Amino acid sequence: MNHPIVIVGGGAGGLELACKLGRQLGPERVTLVDRQLFHIWKPSLHEVAAGTLDIHQEGLSYEMLAHDNRFTFCLGAFKGLNAGQRLITVDAVRDEHGELLIPERTLVYGQLVLALGSTANHFNVPGAAEHTMSLNQPADAERFRQRMLKLLTAAELRKSAGVEAAVRVVIIGGGATGVELAAELREASQVHTRYGFRRLDGLRDVQLTLIEGADRILAPLPERVSASATALLRERAVNVVTSCRVAGVTPDAVTDTEGRSFPADLVVWAAGIKAPALLGEQGLPVTRSGQVEVEPDLRVKGQEAIHALGDCAACALPGGGLVPPRAQAAHQQASYLAKRLRQLAEGRPPSPTPYRYHDHGSLVSLGTQSSVGSLMGKLFGPSWFVQGLLARVMYTSLHLMHHQAVLGTARTATLAVARFLVKRATPLVKLH
Incomplete structure (x- = not known):
């Protein structure tokens, strides 16, 4: 019997792979497994958390995509x-009351693709797992947004009573996620004052602190990108603290190894990721961070019928190190596996050409009006620095390219226009 290709995980890479293979092989040959009912592009979760992107408008139904x-x-x-x-x-699916909706099932596969993404790595910092939030899933971003609204409401009420109040947010980790969240929260904090929080000063009363252990934020990117992002954040009253090693997290503060304390009402952990612990329990070869070790053709080492892609895969670079956990890597790996798995499904020997990661640069969002980053490739030479509106347009185009891969060109264009019009008729931030 010709069993189907089963893809576990509907993130950017897993979903794009399912769409590519499904269009070529059909529903009897391709199955996507995911615990959520709808898909959100993970790089946009910071916008959901800040309330500048409505999760109910942005989410794409997996059933519709299927x-x-x-x-x-x-x-x-x-x-x-x-x-x-x-x-x-x-696993079985239950509703919020614990009532069984779908029983536990088993699926037989001909080829399996693990695309389970990543989760937060707290590096055993005391209190980090208990007292911080991370943006791993859409539900995490939505919980953060609701918590932020409650804190803003409480601060507004205290101000109404003549009591000084502020909302203190500490973001641990100065990578792309932490920087983008800080910028988006600052933009949202100024918008919130127009919608019912009139006694709050967005710059003074929403206090944002970004902590980074390295000597600069966005450390993997060129220094010019880091310097530009730092300057823009500080212009927007974000307290950027570098060379700061977190020693512990309590319900109301973050402490570092030098004994400094950063008061906090809400702490976000964006300092590192690891693969889901469940992968290490399946008898597969994994790294210290839990990533599944793969061959150059993305087959899991020691397995003929299991592949892995995206953040959960430890794919070696030719010059040493691993492919970075970026959306562009997952996109490239999905395209590579689509060709390989189609050849296997058609009974043909797969191409011996190994997967090669191509770094096209990085763009970091600094709000709805600006971005910063560097582009790479033959067109740009070793590295081309971009910032401002041009970089923002390029950043937005990355999201549209992902939508184009799963929705097609015509529907992506229609959706983009529809969202532009909806934003003109709704608040700039989600208020409920």
């Missing part, structure tokens, strides 16, 4: 793997 791209969608969390029998277990 119908349009001719793959089968299976709702449920990945629970376990039996590589010998080539089957996976999908």
